[in-house]
Amino acid sequence: MLYSTLTPSAKRRALRARLRSGELLELPGAFNPLAARLIQDKGFDGVYVSGAVVAADLGLPDVGLTTLTEVATRAGQIARMTDLPALVDADTGFGEAMSMARTVQTLEDAGVAGLHVEDQVNPKRCGHLDGKQVVDDVVALQRVRAAVGARRDPDLLVMARTDARGVLGLDAAVDRARALVDAGADALFPEALTGLDEYERFAALGVPVLANMTEFGKTTLYTRDQLRDAGVAVVIYPVSLLRVAMGAAERALDALRAEGSLASQVPAMQTRARLYELLDYAGYAGFDDGVARAAGDPSAP
């Protein structure tokens, strides 16, 4: 009933332990707190809170328009609803060093297990679009140092994302990533890679590496076995569930327009019973009854 009973620090410790296990962790993107419940129910290792999805949810493109408050609020709503660790997209940190520090502490307060900060110039854009730019080494390293220095819980995972692959080339991106690890990054997110061998280059740097299996992007959709064999530690499917849900919503609306009823769509819908199961209706009823009985309510079951 209600929220996760695990503390944020317990989830952070669990994420770090799982990362040490050498298994590949799979984190589908939770486009809302209910989706986080579903992801947990299906046995995944964590949930991802995508900046692109937080923006799209507000009807906005992913071009650096969302605020720290919006992202932290959504991340907190999602993180509290699941026992799984949540990894959140902190974009460029919503400002330079001092603002980055505030971003980290705010997201820490939101209860996330980890976050990633990237080296794009502001305003940032989706990492799979052309025309993005990256900051120089000094600014990139300052962002990571600020993030690492600001966390109060040493178990909060600070992941450095570099968008340099598509801008400066593979060798420069690997050099950038090495410097980010030296600056204290716990893990790496090399964005928009174009081959499995490229993941191996980053994995050789000695910290967990994330693969971004976003659809319609620059990276092939590799299988979990391919990614594991390439040394990847974490895979995200950031926007996938939103795309699936919006695809289904479009088809249903088209059917409603054409047929004048949604009856033909019902078999594709999640049932009321399944929704109630995910929401734990039974748990709420049991709580109410238990409180009523304990208080001596004669009508309590």
Ligand SMILES: C[C@](O)(C(=O)O)[C@H](CC(=O)O)C(=O)O
């Ligand atoms: C991972 C990502 O940063 C996100 O916000 O989810 C995006 C995903 C996308 O736009 O497909 C990205 O820049 O890759």
Ligand SMILES: [Mg+2]
């Ligand atoms: Mg993003």
